Amino acid sequence: MRAFLGILRRELIGTFATPLAWVALGAFSLVTALLFWLELLAFEVQQQRATALGDPAILALLDFNDLLIGSTLLHAQVLLIFVVPVLSMRLIAEEAQRGTLDALLAAPVRTSVIVSAKLASLAVFLAVATALLLVYPALLALLGRAVVEGDGVVDWGQTLLGLAGVFATGLVYAALGLAVSAASTSPAGAALLSALILVALWFLGGAAAGMTGVGGALLAWLSPASHLERGVRGVLTLGDLAYYASGTLALTVAAGALVDGRRRA
Amino acid sequence: MADALLVAEGLSRRFADVDAVAGVSFTVARGEVVGFLGHNGAGKSTTLRMLAGALSPSAGRALVDGHMAASLEARRRVGWLPETPPLSPELTVDEQLAFAASLKGCNPAREVPRLIERCGLGELRRRTMGTLSKGTKQRVGLAAALAGDPPLLLLDEPTAGLDPAQAAFVRALVRELAVDHAVLLSTHLVSEVSALCGRALLLRRGALVLDERVEALKGKGLEATVLGLLEAA
Numbered sequence: 001m002r003a004f005l006g007i008l009r010r011e012l013i014g015t016f017a018t019p020l021a022w023v024a025l026g027a028f029s030l031v032t033a034l035l036f037w038l039e040l041l042a043f044e045v046q047q048q049r050a051t052a053l054g055d056p057a058i059l060a061l062l063d064f065n066d067l068l069i070g071s072t073l074l075h076a077q078v079l080l081i082f083v084v085p086v087l088s089m090r091l092i093a094e095e096a097q098r099g100t101l102d103a104l105l106a107a108p109v110r111t112s113v114i115v116s117a118k119l120a121s122l123a124v125f126l127a128v129a130t131a132l133l134l135v136y137p138a139l140l141a142l143l144g145r146a147v148v149e150g151d152g153v154v155d156w157g158q159t160l161l162g163l164a165g166v167f168a169t170g171l172v173y174a175a176l177g178l179a180v181s182a183a184s185t186s187p188a189g190a191a192l193l194s195a196l197i198l199v200a201l202w203f204l205g206g207a208a209a210g211m212t213g214v215g216g217a218l219l220a221w222l223s224p225a226s227h228l229e230r231g232v233r234g235v236l237t238l239g240d241l242a243y244y245a246s247g248t249l250a251l252t253v254a255a256g257a258l259v260d261g262r263r264r265a
Numbered sequence: 266m267a268d269a270l271l272v273a274e275g276l277s278r279r280f281a282d283v284d285a286v287a288g289v290s291f292t293v294a295r296g297e298v299v300g301f302l303g304h305n306g307a308g309k310s311t312t313l314r315m316l317a318g319a320l321s322p323s324a325g326r327a328l329v330d331g332h333m334a335a336s337l338e339a340r341r342r343v344g345w346l347p348e349t350p351p352l353s354p355e356l357t358v359d360e361q362l363a364f365a366a367s368l369k370g371c372n373p374a375r376e377v378p379r380l381i382e383r384c385g386l387g388e389l390r391r392r393t394m395g396t397l398s399k400g401t402k403q404r405v406g407l408a409a410a411l412a413g414d415p416p417l418l419l420l421d422e423p424t425a426g427l428d429p430a431q432a433a434f435v436r437a438l439v440r441e442l443a444v445d446h447a448v449l450l451s452t453h454l455v456s457e458v459s460a461l462c463g464r465a466l467l468l469r470r471g472a473l474v475l476d477e478r479v480e481a482l483k484g485k486g487l488e489a490t491v492l493g494l495l496e497a498a
Contacts, residue, residue, distance in 0.1 A: 006367025
């Protein structure tokens, strides 16, 4: 436990003592805020049209959670495709490049402890990034007005499930970034490769939509988008939980095997 | 050797088609400082990496206190100072040593003051690694290697790049440690081997070509013998 905490502490200092994490968080927040504002403008236009039509069925469809918060969380998730690799690249590849990985390999610490502590440091970053997203539902709860009289503005259960989905998907991304970093000799190469794989995974959902049968179902399951889309609608299935848990675990184990492999390289 | 803390048997390492280390065998006992000589690229650092457990041998084996070098038990018993100390530029001296202590399973609150005291780093505790001179980084690296008080120390050119005062400090520390530790000291300096070591090993193109007591070598002319072996075809 001491080694785990020691590595986690060093990783957190390495992440937050340099501008990298702050720039990443700042860019993430700025772009998310911009996208939320654009979604809000579009929502207002839809709201005005629906009010002009006066159709209660259309008005009922104008839901803050589905149209505003859900869309913002899905956008945030896409941003993490680019933010997470920038941070995960340094976990192993940069450590190897600056010669500090040997010290970890020579320490009396299991590789599983090394990789899980490194993943935990990214989990802390993701928790901060996810917590920053709370500002949008909080603003809506404070300043928004329900379209249909008597409805709550923000469904907090659905919102928190969506945020948990963003965090869990980000963790899968982080585990993938960790594994790629463990396989790479160059941190920049690791970041690029991780982002490319994540973009490809993201598009799997779109590809799956045009397919039927087992292949389509498998592609849809592999795509993080399909799981998060359910999450932001307030739906959580056993399949989603299995995706997040098995994805994170399998990729972390792979990262551990790749780090061990460096002893033989 | 019955009381050997470190035993290397036919230790070999191949990178692509190059034999970096080829069938090296030797022992180091507790209370012994062994000098490890050789040109750049002779295989000294690769041998130390294998002994520290950071690199797997292609053939042969190394035992630390009876445990295979890569095992957790062996790694617990080894303090390793690589040629370039593995320090994180953003950490302070205190944080770096706390990290080293935690890796050895020690309580940093107790271990860091001991390491600071032992390596004379008191004035520099709050300085970050990135702001330290090469010599001071070397001393921090040495302090990190001493975390957990491991019985076997693998020191890869610990005085390289140090000013005379710092080099003298490190040599005095090695002498002090030699009382109850086994020390394998990689160096380019024959004078350092003469001053500190009881035995000398010489590696040439990955092969061990000398394993002899320093006193015996002094009788034959230490520097001439070493240079002769290094230059031999």
